[in-house]
Amino acid sequence: MIENKLAFITEELPELEEELLKSKNRLADLLKNEKYLTGKLQKSGAIDDLNIIIEELNKFHEKKGNLDEQYRVWKSSISKLDTIDKKLSIINKGLELKDNLIQERIKEFNQYFSEISNRLDGEFSLLSAENQDGIYKFKIGNIEGNPGTGSKKSQMASFDLAYILFADKFDIPCLHFILQDQIENVHSNQITNLLTEIVDEVNCQYILPVLRDKLPIDIDIESMEILSLSQNDKLFKV
Numbered sequence: 001m002i003e004n005k006l007a008f009i010t011e012e013l014p015e016l017e018e019e020l021l022k023s024k025n026r027l028a029d030l031l032k033n034e035k036y037l038t039g040k041l042q043k044s045g046a047i048d049d050l051n052i053i054i055e056e057l058n059k060f061h062e063k064k065g066n067l068d069e070q071y072r073v074w075k076s077s078i079s080k081l082d083t084i085d086k087k088l089s090i091i092n093k094g095l096e097l098k099d100n101l102i103q104e105r106i107k108e109f110n111q112y113f114s115e116i117s118n119r120l121d122g123e124f125s126l127l128s129a130e131n132q133d134g135i136y137k138f139k140i141g142n143i144e145g146n147p148g149t150g151s152k153k154s155q156m157a158s159f160d161l162a163y164i165l166f167a168d169k170f171d172i173p174c175l176h177f178i179l180q181d182q183i184e185n186v187h188s189n190q191i192t193n194l195l196t197e198i199v200d201e202v203n204c205q206y207i208l209p210v211l212r213d214k215l216p217i218d219i220d221i222e223s224m225e226i227l228s229l230s231q232n233d234k235l236f237k238v
Contacts, residue, residue, distance in 0.1 A: 099131060108169070112162035116198060117142070120154040120190050127159075153186050157194060161202050168203060177205040188216040195219055 110126050117125035125142045140155065160178040167174040183191060196219065199206045212228075215221060 102129060102136070105170075109162060109166045112165045113158060116162050117155060117158035119198060120158055120194060121151050121187070123151065123155075125155050125158055153180070153182060154190050154194070156180065157186075161198060161204070164202050164204050176203055177207060179207045181209055183208055183210050183214070192216045192219055195224065 106127055106129055114124040114126055117123055123142045125140060128139050128141065130137050130139070140159065142155075157178070157180055160180070164174060164176060164178075166172075186194075195206070195208075207226075212221065
């Protein structure tokens with residue numbers, strides 16, 4: 001069996017050797033041709049040009065990658081800005097509604113404020129609100145301009161009384177007492193009007209520290225007096 005295989009291989013070997021020789025010769029021709037073509041390309045500068053082209057292509061690929069990334073970031077930013085813009089639109093609409101409500105409430109408050117202030121000192125005091133970059137600045141003024149010291153005190157009393165009336169109308173929890181000093185700077189007629197008429201119309205306790213001789217003589221002090229102090233009857237006996 002082995003002898004048969006050996007005979008077969010020996011018979012085929014010359015053909016294989018001949019085929020191998022042909023392959024070697026073909027490879028030698030190809031290498032020779034490659035060497036020739038390479039030399040020719042080097043002489044013509046084609047390889048250098050090819051390397052330059054490859055380098056430029058790499059740069060363009062890198063630039064394209066950067067531009068693709070910028071485009072992706074740009075699209076993402078546009079999407080985020082669009083979302084933010086929609087949210088801002090909703091917020092602005094809400095702020096507009098709130099602003100309208102605030103102005104409406106101020107209008108309601110001024111109905112009480114101007115009416116009481118006019119009854120006290122003949123001046124129509126008004127509360128106003130200005131929205132500056134989302135921050136409300138409230139101001140109190142009147143048609144006559146800047147009030148004097150007495151008018152400021154009566155204006156303060158008018159504001160406090162008006163707020164209690166306003167809060168009660170809209171069921172806003174608030175303190176139902178008012179504490180005020182230096183009432184002696186207010187004209188006697190205004191004090192009388194305040195204590196005998198206006199305060200009685202408001203659901204509140206009006207606390208007023210004042211010297212007895214500074215009050216108008218036509219006021220029934222005894223009916224309003226809660227605590228009376230003197231040189232002989234001092235607070236805390238001090």
